[in-house]
Amino acid sequence: MDSKYNPKAFEDRIYDQWTETGSFKATVNPDKEPFTIVLPPPNITGQLHMGHALDQTLQDVLIRWRRLQGYEALWLPGTDHASIATEVRVLKSIEEKEGLTKDDLGRDEFLRRAWSWRDEYGRIIVNQMKKLGSSCDWDRERFTMDEGCNQAVTEFFIKLYEKDLIYKGNRLINWCPDCKTTLSDAEVEHEEKPGHFWHIKYPIKDSDAFLEIATTRPETMLADTGVAVNPNDERYQHLIGKTCILPLVGRELPIIGDTYVDLEFGTGALKVTPAHDPNDFEIGLRHGLEQISCMNDDATMSEDMGKYAGMDRYECRKVLVNDLEAGGYLVKVKDHPHNVGTCYRCHTVIEPRISDQWFVKMDALAKPAINVLDSGDLKIVPDRFNKVYLNWLENIRDWCISRQLWWGHRIPAYYCQSCSKIVVAKEMPDVCPDCGGTHFKQDDDVLDTWFSSGLWPFSTLGWPEKTPELSYFYPTSVLVTGYDIIFFWVIRMVFSALEITGESPFEHVFLHGLVRDSQGRKMSKSLGNGVDPLEIIDQYGADALRFMLATGNSPGNDLKFQVERVEASRNFANKLWNASRFVLMSLDGEVGELSPEDQLTLADEWILSRLNGAVTEITTQLEKFDLGLAANRIYEFTWNEYCDWYIELAKKRLYGEDEAAKQTVKRVLLKVLKDILRLLHPFMPFITEEIWQSIPGIDGMLIRDQWPIADAAMISEKAEKAMDVMMEAIRNIRNVRAEMNVVPARKAKCLVLATDEGIGEILMTQSEYLVTLASCSEVVMAKTKAEVPEDAVSAIVYGAELFLPLEDLIDFEKEKERLEKECKKLEDEVKRVKSKLANQGFVAKAPAALIDAEREKEVKFTEMLEQVRVRLTAVEAKLKG
RNA sequence: GCGAGAUUAACUCAGUUGGUAGAGUGUUUCCUUGACGUGGAAAAAGUCAGGGGUUCGAGUCCCUUAUCUCGCACCA
Numbered sequence: 001m002d003s004k005y006n007p008k009a010f011e012d013r014i015y016d017q018w019t020e021t022g023s024f025k026a027t028v029n030p031d032k033e034p035f036t037i038v039l040p041p042p043n044i045t046g047q048l049h050m051g052h053a054l055d056q057t058l059q060d061v062l063i064r065w066r067r068l069q070g071y072e073a074l075w076l077p078g079t080d081h082a083s084i085a086t087e088v089r090v091l092k093s094i095e096e097k098e099g100l101t102k103d104d105l106g107r108d109e110f111l112r113r114a115w116s117w118r119d120e121y122g123r124i125i126v127n128q129m130k131k132l133g134s135s136c137d138w139d140r141e142r143f144t145m146d147e148g149c150n151q152a153v154t155e156f157f158i159k160l161y162e163k164d165l166i167y168k169g170n171r172l173i174n175w176c177p178d179c180k181t182t183l184s185d186a187e188v189e190h191e192e193k194p195g196h197f198w199h200i201k202y203p204i205k206d207s208d209a210f211l212e213i214a215t216t217r218p219e220t221m222l223a224d225t226g227v228a229v230n231p232n233d234e235r236y237q238h239l240i241g242k243t244c245i246l247p248l249v250g251r252e253l254p255i256i257g258d259t260y261v262d263l264e265f266g267t268g269a270l271k272v273t274p275a276h277d278p279n280d281f282e283i284g285l286r287h288g289l290e291q292i293s294c295m296n297d298d299a300t301m302s303e304d305m306g307k308y309a310g311m312d313r314y315e316c317r318k319v320l321v322n323d324l325e326a327g328g329y330l331v332k333v334k335d336h337p338h339n340v341g342t343c344y345r346c347h348t349v350i351e352p353r354i355s356d357q358w359f360v361k362m363d364a365l366a367k368p369a370i371n372v373l374d375s376g377d378l379k380i381v382p383d384r385f386n387k388v389y390l391n392w393l394e395n396i397r398d399w400c401i402s403r404q405l406w407w408g409h410r411i412p413a414y415y416c417q418s419c420s421k422i423v424v425a426k427e428m429p430d431v432c433p434d435c436g437g438t439h440f441k442q443d444d445d446v447l448d449t450w451f452s453s454g455l456w457p458f459s460t461l462g463w464p465e466k467t468p469e470l471s472y473f474y475p476t477s478v479l480v481t482g483y484d485i486i487f488f489w490v491i492r493m494v495f496s497a498l499e500i501t502g503e504s505p506f507e508h509v510f511l512h513g514l515v516r517d518s519q520g521r522k523m524s525k526s527l528g529n530g531v532d533p534l535e536i537i538d539q540y541g542a543d544a545l546r547f548m549l550a551t552g553n554s555p556g557n558d559l560k561f562q563v564e565r566v567e568a569s570r571n572f573a574n575k576l577w578n579a580s581r582f583v584l585m586s587l588d589g590e591v592g593e594l595s596p597e598d599q600l601t602l603a604d605e606w607i608l609s610r611l612n613g614a615v616t617e618i619t620t621q622l623e624k625f626d627l628g629l630a631a632n633r634i635y636e637f638t639w640n641e642y643c644d645w646y647i648e649l650a651k652k653r654l655y656g657e658d659e660a661a662k663q664t665v666k667r668v669l670l671k672v673l674k675d676i677l678r679l680l681h682p683f684m685p686f687i688t689e690e691i692w693q694s695i696p697g698i699d700g701m702l703i704r705d706q707w708p709i710a711d712a713a714m715i716s717e718k719a720e721k722a723m724d725v726m727m728e729a730i731r732n733i734r735n736v737r738a739e740m741n742v743v744p745a746r747k748a749k750c751l752v753l754a755t756d757e758g759i760g761e762i763l764m765t766q767s768e769y770l771v772t773l774a775s776c777s778e779v780v781m782a783k784t785k786a787e788v789p790e791d792a793v794s795a796i797v798y799g800a801e802l803f804l805p806l807e808d809l810i811d812f813e814k815e816k817e818r819l820e821k822e823c824k825k826l827e828d829e830v831k832r833v834k835s836k837l838a839n840q841g842f843v844a845k846a847p848a849a850l851i852d853a854e855r856e857k858e859v860k861f862t863e864m865l866e867q868v869r870v871r872l873t874a875v876e877a878k879l880k881g
Numbered sequence: 882g883c884g885a886g887a888u889u890a891a892c893u894c895a896g897u898u899g900g901u902a903g904a905g906u907g908u909u910u911c912c913u914u915g916a917c918g919u920g921g922a923a924a925a926a927g928u929c930a931g932g933g934g935u936u937c938g939a940g941u942c943c944c945u946u947a948u949c950u951c952g953c954a955c956c957a
Binding site for chain 1: 883884885886887892893894895896897900901904905906907910911912914915916917919920921922923924936937938950951952953954955956957
């Protein structure tokens with residue numbers, strides 16, 4: 001092993017080794033239990049960001065852990081064509097480079113460009129994933145627009161169409177005037193923007209009266225086809241049935257009564273624009289109002305809008321308001337912040353628009369998806385997201401799935417050019433079943449990108465074919481993804497799968513949060529606060545990044561990215577590296593397995609006991625998806641127990657003359673190290689594999705069937721207790737010495753005056769630990785106080801007082817201070833325990849074990865307090881005289 | 882408006898059936914001990930947002946208030 005931890009020196013090599021040996025391959029293997037994760041396919045819009053790194057780290061931890069446990073672990077990778085997002089990006093890039101537009105290119109040329117974009121970014125993404133250490137079965141890599149996925153999409157579309165769950169209809173849809181496509185409700189983001197309330201007078205026909213309406217969107221008045229008031233509104237009910245004249249336009253508008261209108265809001269009178277507002281659309285349907293559209297697909301005013309024709313909607317707004325004012329129709333303008341819908345891709349304000357589109361009927365599909373969560377066949381971690389999931393499904397509206405884009409799955413609907421027949425089929429029909437016509441044209445539109453993503457868990461495993469993979473690996477074990485795409489993706493996978501297979505596509509959904517910058521802001525290109533995972537890997541290594549992402553955070557919560565934490569993780573890797581280097585150097589060849597012949601010392605028993613406890617805890621935590629807690633436990637065990645205590649205590653025997661003892665300590669050192677590598681491997685795969693392969697006598701990789709099983713026989717409460725005594729004694733001696741500023745080189749004799757025989761015995765039996773770790777020159781049992789020299793400081797542990805004759809080095813003022821502090825602490829403890837035990841309720845109701853523990857503490861603390869007080873008195877006397 | 886989350890040490894966050902508050906970073910002091918200064922030792926540092934309640938006992942359960950996020954739905 002290199003003397004320096006340098007991840008760059010081995011991470012790529014190790015990864016290549018894994019792939020060359022086919023270590024990530026999963027096959028249909030009836031002898032093993034499958035564990036399956038299908039990767040949420042990253043969009044091919046660009047490079048991976050820190051959010052992907054988090055997502056993939058969590059998945060890789062789970063996959064690697066299960067693989068170590070002996071499961072047939074399949075992590076199936078792939079990428080998503082990301083219809084709208086990619087189309088926007090590709091067009092932007094072409095426009096920037098060549099100044100060409102979508103229309104300049106034409107559909108075929110555009111698609112050619114998009115595919116080459118996909119090839120380029122697909123490659124980049126795979127390489128990034130490999131850098132991170134993602135252990136995917138690359139032979140099974142898929143793409144949402146590959147042949148298999150295309151088949152799945154067509155099959156599913158036809159299936160739903162035949163079941164009457166897909167229909168085409170003229171509805172008010174969300175339109176992005178910039179992307180020039182429809183959007184589903186889920187794709188519209190609401191943003192609060194400052195706006196105004198314009199109060200406008202609408203003259204009533206054949207009278208001098210006016211009806212005052214209030215609107216935030218005056219430009220849409222050009223498409224008004226009615227005015228509504230609440231039928232219970234005493235101010236206006238007499239007007240119902242009468243007619244308004246639309247200012248500037250002159251169109252007659254019926255005044256209708258509809259309880260939708262809020263009496264308190266605005267003026268209580270509402271202009272109704274069915275073709276530009278979802279609520280107005282509904283009102284219009286109820287009252288048979290005309291639907292007039294006043295805009296083009298780019299949100300400019302349409303040609304029949306007179307002087308306003310061709311104006312952008314906001315420009316039109318200004319001009320129109322001026323005209324209203326000039327005409328005396330404008331009553332007042334008030335500030336009115338309100339939420340507007342925007343496109344989730346380009347953030348252009350959505351224009352509701354009536355259009356002939358394809359929809360998925362949601363009612364029948366939503367119910368099974370609700371049931372599957374209620375029944376427990378699908379479990380969301382953390383479960384607080386159940387509400388989000390259910391709430392959305394319970395209020396779901398039909399899903400608009402057609403998009404006026406080119407990049408995506410073209411809708412498998414064919415229109416007969418001779419009659420109005422629509423044929424939904426896998427391929428273009430030859431003859432029209434209705435009219436016998438032979439000319440068909442395929443629908444120009446493509447499907448919502450999430451329509452194909454919804455099939456991802458099974459389309460990737462072969463559906464609609466009945467493949468062995470599908471029956472073995474599916475349903476999958478867990479879906480790991482961000483809570484931000486529950487609506488877009490998770491729910492759609494669930495109802496699609498239920499519709500097709502009747503089963504939930506995964507047993508668990510494990511949700512994580514967003515990665516934010518160190519100030520808690522969303523990482524974004526526009527803010528420029530994104531951190532490139534590759535740069536971090538380059539600087540600190542993939543293991544450090546992974547460890548950082550997996551810790552310091554609990555499931556479902558956002559994670560602030562802090563370089564300091566990556567650094568801390570790197571330091572941990574470095575610690576492990578050096579500890580391993582030390583152990584491996586000490587081994588000096590193969591040492592064999594630990595056997596009953598080996599004479600274990602207290603430290604051996606202790607570390608083995610701690611190790612086995614940790615194995616159980618870590619396994620349980622992983623089972624509960626508490627990856628952060630599991631990682632922390634490994635960190636703690638490795639650094640604070642193995643390195644800080646065990647290795648330090650092992651040195652004495654390692655450098656000693658006793659050959660048998662030497663072999664034993666080597667075996668324990670190695671056994672624990674190996675288990676550390678096993679436990680840590682899911683989190684830090686590279687360094688653990690690299691070290692593993694450096695172990696003498698190991699041939700083969702760490703990658704599978706290596707998860708340790710806790711050995712209950714090795715758990716020793718007695719050893720842990722005894723070791724606790726030793727550690728406490730050592731800490732206390734170190735503390736005393738540090739307070740006196742005594743350098744470690746200055747050794748001191750240690751006199752043990754025991755009040756508890758058992759404790760005294762432990763201290764004396766293990767006295768060499770005090771020599772090794774607490775700078776004691778020798779440890780001697782004192783029978784009485786008289787044997788203790790006057791110029792000594794004492795370290796008090798329960799059951800014994802340890803005297804260090806430091807003579808002239810003792811600063812009695814400091815010692816007094818220290819003892820006073822100690823005294824205060826113990827007094828507080830005694831007080832607390834005493835009052836607790838004096839509490840009748842506690843004694844009557846608390847569990848017996850707890851009461852016993854408190855009683856023990858009472859005795860212990862009282863005794864220790866007494867000792868400290870005696871010492872304090874002595875020191876005070878010394879200072880005076 | 883409905884829902885969720887957050888509020889714990891200077892900072893970032895853990896805290897699993899209620900049983901004397903933890904980590905990392907930072908701070909202070911000391912240590913060139915033969916794995917590691919990306920290190921070792923010691924220390925200081927918290928009324929667990931406020932208020933009520935249940936309980937022998939509450940960071941943890943219930944109610945409530947405040948502040949901050951984030952979803953969903955919106956009154957035109």
